[in-house]
Amino acid sequence: MTNKGVVVDVDGLRMRYGTTDVLHEVTFRARHGEVLCLLGPNGAGKTTTIEILEGFRLRSAGRVEVLGTDPAHATESWRARVGVVLQSWRDHGKWRVRELLAHLGSYYAPYSSERVERPWDAGELVAAVGLTEHADKKVRMLSGGQRRRLDVAIGLVGRPELVFLDEPTAGLDPVARREFHALVQNLAAAGETTILLTTHDLHEAEKLADRILVLDGGRIAADGTAAELAKQIAGEDEVRWTRAGKRFSRATTESTKFTFELFKRYGEAIEDLEVRRSSLEDTYLSLVHHAESGVAE
Ligand SMILES: Nc1ncnc2c1ncn2[C@@H]1O[C@H](COP(=O)(O)OP(=O)(O)OP(=O)(O)O)[C@@H](O)[C@H]1O
Secondary structure: OOOOOEEEEEEEEEEEEOOEEEEEEEEEEEEOOOEEEEEOOOOOOHHHHHHHHHOOOOOOEEEEEEOOEOHHHOOHHHHHOEEEEOOOOOOOOOOEHHHHHHHHHHOOHHHOOOOOOOOOOHHHHHHHOOOHHHOOOEHHHOOHHHHHHHHHHHHHOOOOOEEEEEOOOOOOOHHHHHHHHHHHHHHHHHOOOEEEEEEOOHHHHHHHOOEEEEEEOOEEEEEEOHHHHHHHOOOOEEEEEEEOOEEEEEEEOOHHHHHHHHHHHHHHHEEEEEEEOOOHHHHHHHHHHHHHOOOOO
16 A cells, blocks of 8 residues: 555565675655655666666565556556656667657657646657757757757656656766756656656755665665755864964864864964865765665664
């Protein structure tokens, strides 16, 4: 039985290739309208997890429900409600961009409902992903970044309730990346689409995610908002100063208090004071490091 509002429900998910376990008891949920980022280093198990949720890979053990259905037994009508943006490009080189989207979109028309009109109009979609200028170009003439936008458009053409994006910004230049972020934020703001995306990019996760799931070595190392993750591992700030011509540095979780004490003790003898706050990056590296050494268990 699914809880109301829970779109993705994963409990004790395990995956084994041969004799190697790559996912160990992975448990998490995504709620309707949420943007969930799966963040983790290479080989963490992000793609394996989402391919299981997409119904492209069979899990070894555990319970998985996506839109109330086990993806291992998915039907065509379930598939029509799910959008997938894969890491690798599938070639449709001879097609023109708008034609390809209109063609792929036509498969979704039978799944149109009163609430959700399917497919997304090809012209509007091309504009939403910033490809209007290239709408009449053949796909093989697109640059890598433009193809990536087309990949995203292909994932969205059926107006999915849930979208899986596997490293959607890999290979995008900073402008295209920012436009992609705006696209995700617009989709999220409309509140109708649940988005699950994988990334290596901490800043992307921080910018887009309602919740971040850090996966490392096939285990969940952390699950929460960016602020919660930062709190979970109390990051240490770094305080640096010079006194009597000598450089000093100290890592502390209470940099304000420490600096106050420092001035109380040495007053004007303190020079070149710098306080470097711990960043989400420090938190992430610390989480991944702890998970590797088993400390986070
Ligand atoms: N078909 C397969 N057969 C055997 N091992 C596999 C297979 N696919 C993935 N793996 C292994 O499973 C682990 C997790 O891989 P996965 O691709 O899910 O990681 P990822 O977090 O998506 O990594 P990346 O960020 O590099 O894309 C890796 O150790 C990988 O080598």
